[in-house]
Amino acid sequence: MPGRNSTRVEFEEQGRTVVYRRHQNGGGLVSPGATVEPTAFVARDAWVEPGARVGARTTIASGAWVDEEACVGHDVVIGRYVHVGPSATVEDGAQLGNGVRLGAYSRVEASTRVPDDSMLPEGQTATQSRFGIAA
Secondary structure, X not given: OOOHHHOEEEEEEOOEEEEEEEOOOOOOEEOOOOEEOOOOEEOOOOEEOOOOXXXXXXXEOOOOEEOOOOEEOOOOXXXXXXXXXXXXXXXXXXXXXXXXXXXXXXXXXXXXXXXXXXXXXXXXXXOHHHHOEOO
């Protein structure tokens, strides 16, 4: 949809104004301080916070939240109601099931599939040998 990437959305949060823009592919809320590739899909009710980076062809589903300074690679699938914690890293081709919670500074290795409702504590790494290979 032409012009979608220029829609400004403002919220009042703890006495300050927080600004987001609607992503051109999906209409999700993206902080002006975030970098989201044009080919990524961000669902209308998903959020990408300041300093976060989202790679090409990544899908962020409804209700998901990519927190500050998080890095999400290319071809990643982020399920519904997932929280990618502050400064967490999700490498290329990973899949995060619905309801997954990644702690701050955690990491999901490339092509790893993390099942629904899993939690990865702060600073921990999800590996293919522990969780499985993404299809």
